[in-house]
Amino acid sequence: MYKRVVLKLSGEALAADSGKSFDNPTVGSIVRQIKTVTENGTQVSLVIGGGNFWRGRSANPAMDRVKADQIGMLATVMNAVYVADFCRQEGMEAVVMTPFAVGNITELFSKEKANSMLEEGKVLIFAGGIGHPFFSTDTVTALRASELDADAILYAKSIDGVYDSDPAVNPDAKKFDEIPCKYIIEKNLRVIDIAAANLCYEQKIPVEIFGLAEENSIVRAANGERIGTVVTV
Numbered sequence: 180m181y182k183r184v185v186l187k188l189s190g191e192a193l194a195a196d197s198g199k200s201f202d203n204p205t206v207g208s209i210v211r212q213i214k215t216v217t218e219n220g221t222q223v224s225l226v227i228g229g230g231n232f233w234r235g236r237s238a239n240p241a242m243d244r245v246k247a248d249q250i251g252m253l254a255t256v257m258n259a260v261y262v263a264d265f266c267r268q269e270g271m272e273a274v275v276m277t278p279f280a281v282g283n284i285t286e287l288f289s290k291e292k293a294n295s296m297l298e299e300g301k302v303l304i305f306a307g308g309i310g311h312p313f314f315s316t317d318t319v320t321a322l323r324a325s326e327l328d329a330d331a332i333l334y335a336k337s338i339d340g341v342y343d344s345d346p347a348v349n350p351d352a353k354k355f356d357e358i359p360c361k362y363i364i365e366k367n368l369r370v371i372d373i374a375a376a377n378l379c380y381e382q383k384i385p386v387e388i389f390g391l392a393e394e395n396s397i398v399r400a401a402n403g404e405r406i407g408t409v410v411t412v
Contacts, residue, residue, distance in 0.1 A: 180402050181330040183222040183297065186213070187320045188335055190230035190258055192391050200231050201261060209335075210265045212397040213302060217271065221401050224293070224303035224327070226320040227262060229254025248312035255316065256281060259306035266302055273302040278310035290326050297327070317372035325382045332379065332386045333400045334371065339390030340408035341370050356405065360386070360412045370410075379412060386410035 188209065195202035213223055232254035236247045259275040266273035274296055276288040285306065286292065293303055308319045324332050338346070339354070346352040360380040363370055370376075370388065379386055387400050389407030399406050 180219060181221050183327065183329045184216075184224075184331050184333050184401055185320055185324040185327070185329045186223060186225045186333045186335065186397065186401075187317065188225060188227045188391070189337075190228040190232060190254065192335065192337070193227070193258060193262070194231040206262065206265050207269075209391075209397065210262065210269050210271075212395060213266070214269050214271055215398050216401040217300060217302065219398075219402070222297040222300075223401070224297065224305060224323065224329075225259075225262070226305045226316050226323065227255055227258045228316045229258060232257060245312045248308075252307045252310070255308065256285065256306040259304040260284065263302075263304055271302055272300075273304055275304045275306055277305075277307035279307055281307070293323075293327060315372040315375070317375035318378070321375035321378040321382075321384065324384050325378060329384060332384055333397065334386060334388040335391035335397060335400075336388060337391065339393060339406075340388055341368070341410070355408045357409045357411055360410050363410065376410075379410070383412045385412055 193201050193206055195205040216223055229251050233251050235251060236242045256277060263273040263275050275285040276293060277285040278288050280287060296303055305319060305323050308314055308316060309322060320332055341355045341358050342352040344352045360376055363376045364373060387407055387409050389396050389400050393406060396406060
């Protein structure tokens with residue numbers, strides 16, 4: 180069982196197949212699993228993407244990249260506030276932390292404050308990326324994990340691990356039980372953002388990539404069970 184993890188969720192994961200911004204049964208399942216993990220003694224922080232609201236310049240290819248990324252940052256704040264309130268409904272205290280001020284809605288990120296809150300058993304949700312364009316939520320996940328000395332990063336995805344080819348296209352695609360982080364970097368695999376992979380490699384932070392839809396996947400991954408693909412460092 181890990182002592183401290185950073186859980187990465189896509190914004191699309193919150194929507195599932197509902198056709199809406201949020202699928203409450205899915206969000207509820209995620210939050211209840213996080214509650215179980217914290218009750219088992221693991222400190223949990225989250226990074227959530229914004230893809231259920233905004234997918235970069237897909238809405239307008241002529242849009243300025245900086246402005247598109249800023250909208251994406253705000254989308255992650257909305258998701259974080261929604262999940263934080265779901266945590267409240269389940270009896271957990273969750274704090275949304277951002278690298279820029281959002282009135283009294285979020286807390287400004289600081290390593291010292293974040294460490295203190297995690298030690299108190301609070302769930303932290305990091306939103307707003309790193310506050311600058313051109314960086315993905317994968318990158319901020321690796322950054323926060325590095326700053327907070329996390330034992331592992333848990334990537335809950337729609338696919339149950341890393342394959343040598345797209346399993347949706349190739350029925351004979353082979354899933355890796357383990358894959359070196361260096362291999363992802365050298366082969367430029369689109370498993371996680373390359374900047375994030377480099378940081379995980381440098382800081383020796385293992386990554387577990389697994390399917391969110393599998394039963395109790397977050398709990399099992401936080402307990403150290405290898406249910407997907409482990410990216411070794």
